[in-house]
Amino acid sequence: MILPGFLYFVIFKYLPMGGLIISFQDYQPYLGIADSPWVGFKHFIRLFTEPTFFMLLSNTLILFALNIVIFFPMPIILALMLNEVRHRYFKNAIQTIIYIPHFMSWVIIVSITYVFLTVDGGVINEMLAALGFQKISFLTSPEWLRTMYMAQIIWKELGWSTIIYLAAITVVDTQLYEAAEMDGAGRLRKTWHVTLPAIRPVIITLLILKIGTTLDLGFEHMYLLLNSLNREVAEIFDTYIYTAGLKNGQLSFSTAVGLFKGLVGLVLIMMANKLAKKFGEDGVY
Amino acid sequence: MRKSQMIAIKKVAAVVVSSAIILTACGGENASSGVYDANSKAEISWLNILHTASPPTDTVLNKLEEKTNSDITFSWIPDASKEERINTALASDSLADIVTLTLLDNSSVRNALKSGMFWEVEPYLKDYPNLAKIPPETIKSASIGGKLYGVPFQKDLARNGVTLRKDWLDKLGLEVPKTTDELMEVAKAFTEKDPDGNGVDDTTGFVDRNDLVYGAFKTLSSYFGTPNNWQVSEDGKMTPEFMTEGYMKTMNYMKDLYDKGYINKDFAVTAKTDQQQKFAQGKAGIYVGALFDSKNLLNMSKGVQDKMELVMANDITSTGNESDRAIWAANNGIGGLLSFPRSEVKDEAELKRILKFVNDLLDEDSYALMTYGIKGTHYTVDDKDAATITNTDLWQQEVQPFAASRPKESGFKIHDADPLKQMADKMIADNANYAVLNPAYALESETYNTQGSELQKMITDATYKYILGEIDANGFNQAIESWKSAGGSSIISEYEASYKATQS
Secondary structure (H helix, E strand, O other), X not given: OOHHHHXXXXXXXXXXXXXXXXXXXXXXXXXXXXXXXXXXXXXXXXXXXXXXXXXXXXXXXXXHHHHHHHHOHHHHHHHHHHHHOOOHHHHHHHHHHHHHHHHOOHHHHHHHHHHHHOOOOOHHHHHHHXXXXXXXXXXXXXXXXXXXXXXHHHHHHHHHHXXXXXXXXXXXXXXXXXXXXXXXXXXXXXXXXXXXXXXXHHHHHHHHHHHHOOOOOOHHHHHHHXXXXXXXXXXXXXXXXXXXXXXOOOHHHHHHHHHHHHHHHHHHHHHHHHHHHHOOOOXXX | OOHHHHHHHHHHHHHHHHHHHHHHHOOOOOOOOOOOOOOOOEEEEEEEEEOOOOOOOHHHHXXXXXXXXXXXXXXXXXHHHHHHHHHHHHHHOOOOOEXXXXXXXXXXXXXXXXOOOEOOOHHHHOOOHHHHOOOHHHHHHHOEOOEOOOEEEEOOOOOEEEEEEHHHHHHOOOOOOOEHHHHHHHHHHHHHOOOOOOOOOOOEEEOOOOOOOOOHHHHHHHHOOOOOOEEEOOOOOEEEHHHOHHHHHHHHHHHHHHHHOOEOOOHHHOOHHHHHHHHHOXXXXXXXXXXXXXXXXXXXXXXXXXXOOEEEEOOOEOOOOHHHOOEEOHHHHEEEEEEOEOOOOOOHXXXXXXXXXXHHHOOHHXXXXXXXXXXXXXXXXXXXXXXXXXXXXHHHHHOHHHHHHOOEOOOOOOEEOOHHHHHHHHHHHHXXXXXXXXXXXXXXXXXXXXXXXXXXXXXXXXXHHHHOOOOOHHHHHHHHHHHHHHHHHHHXXXXXXXXXXXXX
């Protein structure tokens, strides 16, 4: 029974990893892997010595930190709040509504943002102007990029991310609540002392998984937001791999960047896992 | 590295390589061979670029197949994603008999061409009447390292200029501008004097897009005497355009436009379609771009701005002297190559049959088919060979997508009856006399090939920042310095060496 799954991983996950070899070559398609010249760490050296490297690294890490610190707790809070809604139909309705943005593509979301935020007649800027404020060029200011990025992620993914926590909450043993009530706990206390500890393993697991995909910040999303004026904060590994690698055809170089990104992710997930175990949790492996 | 590891890696590599071979073998090899027979029906697959939203229907294609005695299968690549799609196609060797390569300065395209992946065609051209007529300068510009790896698309040398709202000019009593100062005056008047007379301050002079090349910037920079990408001095010293005085003047001009509000504020993030929409909706009165866009702009404005009248200008200078007229030439008039990969076109016989097909595409009849469509269905033509499109919607669906596939786009008897288009064609022909070529187009630089576009980003970003007032001249010079140290200096010296090699 395990064979189909095993084959899937071998064919689609492990064999392609062999392609990483080209990051140590000057890979030329018509020569193939066999005949392309070996160049050692040339592409890695280029990556680490290029002035863009620290920009890429810091942009990527800052956005990652924002994702973990700001976005990660939000669905937990939302799930706890939804759990307190006693009216079943009302709760279901809210759940359904907050899932909807998840199904929209980034292109649509970013386009909507553009229409709202543009200086040339965008709704928000017209409102600011009407209220006597200066217009703000949200789309081209480096200062607004991260706010915009996070706001879009929250709008799109918040509802969807609550699903798993809501599911975890439903399996909490009701006897625990009854016992807590006997001890005189109010709703807030019950949430704090019963619900939250009960879903803690789920939270930890999801946090580790989230850290594992650290540097995948969403290529499409950022690529759509990126322009000449906010590049210093918006260029991340994902967009750089695309422009330097695919668009300019430097396959070896972009593979090297991708490999580096993957290694950072691996190190982070191992650290997080270790930390989780230290605090007595299960970790993911 | 330990020996066992080494062996493991070798094993993995072997599996990867062999599976790659299996995959390419499955990729449908055409088992066509045999002798070249000019009258045989040719089976042609064509990896082509699509500039419209959807591919054409078969109506025109059938006629074209009839005309060229062939069976054409197109694989369309949308223009917006051509870089990655072409690169992937080259990387995976999933090509077709004919591959449209438009980005000759893209490093992987260049490497692929130089590697001998494609047939070299120059020796064959003389055998075909239309191909033999390709001018030697065109062949020289389209060659890489002196070798021609495909049939060049022959484009007009320089097609850019300024399109203005004539009705607005008339209303405000202004003349068509001749100098950049006058253009500034027009921009000011269009912004401040309510040219549409609706009593609301809702117009700007320029409407531009997020493109320093095909948008306003590069064309304006020609008016200020900026070289086209590179300038080469008599003793062979190369200077990039952004280190010249003209470039600085252009930036200052754009900065002025921006500061005073004579241009749409968000031009740095405006897409081409939005730019054209804004113009068609009467939000602005000056459009800089290809001169033939004027016809489209007018068509788009139907029903929204029915009073719109347009006038074009191609003779603007910063000094007012006729002798200073200049306009940059896009890719020195080369629109790319129709190239024939050796993996698909197996032998000389097949190559010859395909070259005959390309030769047939260059005929007047093929041109008419790919430009106007089928006579009676899409257009009518009068006794002076002036064609009028009768069904625009149908034409857009069935004919327009072919426009980018024409190997040559001017010099035919049949012409557009639309006065604006005729005017544009005349001005574009006129532009050729003042065209500024890029002296580095056929030169080689390894650093440019690998890092050129990353480096160019530094300059592009700095240019926008200067125009928007985020950095000053000092900041811009710093950007140039970092460009130099990040590899720009090597590009300069490599180009100089390459230039010297071609001169001797």
